[in-house]
Amino acid sequence: MITAKKIRFIKFLMLYLILIALALLWIIPIFTLISTALKNKQDFYSGISLFALPDVLAWDNFTNAITQGRLLTYMKNDLIISGFKVPLGIFVESLAAFALTRLNIKHRTKWFVFFLIGMMLPMQTALVPINVVYNKLKLTNTYFGLFYVYVGFGISFGILILRGFMKGIPKDIDEAAYIDGCTKWQLYYRIIMPITKPAVATLMITDFLATWNEYLLASVIINDNAKKTVPVGLMTFVGEHGTDYGYLCAGVLISVIPVLVVYLAFQRYFVEGMAGAVKA
């Protein structure tokens, strides 16, 4: 007898099967990455499949990536840049989003659309003008210069998300606050921002990820080796006449760790935060 319970059970079973099938498909590239990272140089020429693990696992690819490849330095640099840029960016964006949603700004939609255009600018286009200006201001090769550009490029998406979330907060809260004698700043800082924390956490993840993996601007603005970021540093593993793929893949795997940490720490807010941003 087919009971309702059985139907539900079968549905769940199918769900799991589909998910596992998809997961297997999904994992192929990741497994390639891992198996390559564990290969010794000779393994590439012995004809073994790209996807099989070698007999002798090459753990020194990982240690080499850290020591010779100075991966830790690059990761430290990237951490500094992201750690500074992300909170600062969110702060600037939230101020603007706050103004656009809760303060008396004329033509708010037009301002919003104006800010949105930043998402559309290809980064390559900004390279030369920014470099010209930075040279005049002596900002080339400085972290400040890089922060500034990153914040600028992040404004559009940040305002998009934060504005969406703030729109969903009822205006009565504002009125009550004003009646209680709050200034605009206090409204922002003491009341609205705490409620917006989920959206902030969301931006923390996406913004951190985007900044961590950013290659183009970092490679052009920063020349000093000690200051390079992870993506730029990883590219130095690509040689002139040949690439040590094991080494490179090991480096990639190591550099992914901090992002995963950030993701895991903030991911529960992720869903909640975006939910607020997308409320109609």
Add this chain to the structure above:
Amino acid sequence: MKKILALMVVFLLVVSAFAGCGSNNSSADNNSEAQSNGSQDSSPNSDSTEKTELTFWELSSKQEALEQMVEEFNSTHSDIEVTVSYFEVDGIKDSLKVAASSNTLPNMWFNWGGSLGGFYAENDLIYDLSDYADSHGWYDLYNPGALNLCTLDGKLAGYPRSYNTIGMYYRTDIFEEYGLEVPTTFEEFENVCAVLKENGITPISTAGLNGWHVMRFVELLVEHYAGAEKHDALNTFATSWDDEDVVQALTKYEEFVEKGYLPEGFVTFDPNDTQLLTFSGQAAMDIQGPWYDGNIISEGQDMEDYDTFAFPSGGTNRMSAFVEMIQLNANNSEAEVDASIEFLNFYYSDENTEKYSDIYNLPLPKKGAPMPEGMPNVENLLSMSGENGTFTITDQAFVPQVADALFDVQDAIATDAMTPEEGAKTIQAAIEDYFAQQ
């Protein structure tokens, strides 16, 4: 949880505040460096009493060895301080362009010859070393072929750092297994390929991504069908590429593709990976330069299994050649030029090349330079090219947009999207377009 979040934000802000202090300090250092760099400032004050500070942009493949050399140099020269920034192959091209546009070029930088380095020569961004070379006897010291290739737009555009000639590397063990001899004529070469293919070996390992590896083969075909004189004329655009010899070369290329003499799907392979097939014995030949010996060693292969021959293009069997150089900034002061050359002489001194031999494209382009040990093909290639003569490698002879047109044609013929006749016409059209734009 909110508290933890808030704490993390505060923590990150604090960390970055401290880091911000650190990077502000170093940016202050950079500011002073930038000011005394001389890339903007050619005042005579940067001589005598002050330290001459030099910036040098180099490829990151040299980093490990160069860092040690720089340290040694800086400690033994109290009046010069060199700082090096490392870039990867594509990155350095972009960064140089951006720096050129914003007037932030370093005192010296690495560049290839041909149209790459030529761009900087044509736009007066480099210091013309011709006078210096004359007064310091460079024409006796350096390989004339190298100096020749370093002369761009009528100027000696850089300090020659390597002179590379390209030949056909082949697997001696595979040839032996199938009873093959080194081909001395083009017909013999085709025969060798046929035999290899019959026995399941890909004759030539090549890769089409970014076009320049396949080009190494195509240009040899052009040399074969057009002959040395015409080839040179073609390379300087003195004669049209819409020519039956070019069409014949492209047709033969098409034939090779169809017969499977080139790897399946090579059109999007990465040139860095041609050795995957050659070293694993799936392919028997690879058109490469002297650095390949270094690869053979570093990838743990047996040098006994490899040897080189000059491609039998008929005629003199000339080989493709190119140079790499260090270019000096046009705005360098006299002191900076002297200091730069002093550093470069140190970088390329005999002791250092011996000590750190891995990172150099040996031998150095100096006359009578010592050959690296354990790399027999380096000397092979050099002596063969000395006897046979050389032609400029095509992607340095061409401007980038014409080179790209050639690469497109290579791809198109290989994927049946174009006939060789159309290909020849397309290349010529690109050349004419380029001239029309000037």
Add this chain to the structure above:
Amino acid sequence: MKGKKSIDWPAYLFMLPALIIYISVIVFPVFYSLYVSLHKWNGIGEMEFIGLSNYVKLITQDDIFLIAIKNNAIWIVLTVAFITAISLGFAVILNKQFKGRTFFRGFFYFPAVIAPIAVAIIWRWIYNPNIGFINEFFGAIGLDFKQNWISNPETSLYAIFIAALWQGIGQPMIIFLAGLQTVPVEVLEAATIDGAGSVRKFIHVTIPMMKETFIIVLATLIVAALKVFDVIQGLTGGGPNNSTQMLSTYMYSQTFKYANVGTGTAISVIMVLIMIFIIVPYVSFTAKED
């Protein structure tokens, strides 16, 4: 048009930091590009004013430019159709209550975290005709279906798209997941009582209530589809024979390789204009409830 009402200056003060940074980093390069695109320039020497000639040449004489536009158009359609649908599908599945759903969410999001250069390398190997996974797999199960996935001009764009899809599902999936949470349970229950099956509920209740979600996802995806660069450059560099050339890779070649800075910036201006024409009406219309 300033009315007699006084302007609320403190309010604008909140927008000021964002405005200053935005104008210097974004708006200034946009105007600079517009200016440069009207000139012939190699990046170093003099700029020669030639008016709209770069644009005219691109549109009327430049075959590669037209190929790039076509490719970007295809890419946009593929992105909007497949990435939207698939990430929505994942979101729906991962929205159900079951054990391990957090793990699976993280798992499918993971590719989004990997640097684009690594993605390109991995997928180049997967597609390798001899030793790549796909062809090996077909060999292993006895099918003689070896193909030249990325070296065949007819399939290369789509092959690259799959790699981009693998990496690109993560972000929209997460956004959709959030959007699904905002559909009020009461409305869904009311629909069930009215006799609607799951599919009808989905189409007629859930999707309309996720209007804002779709706006964010579609806007971001369309912009990304027009700007796509890393995965193309890494896998094929725009080849073979321009079959995968995109506006961003072509702009890069023109500006950095050929030193035709005027032409390159003209291409990027055209890119921005296309995006503006698509996105602005869309967003203005939906954001109008102010």
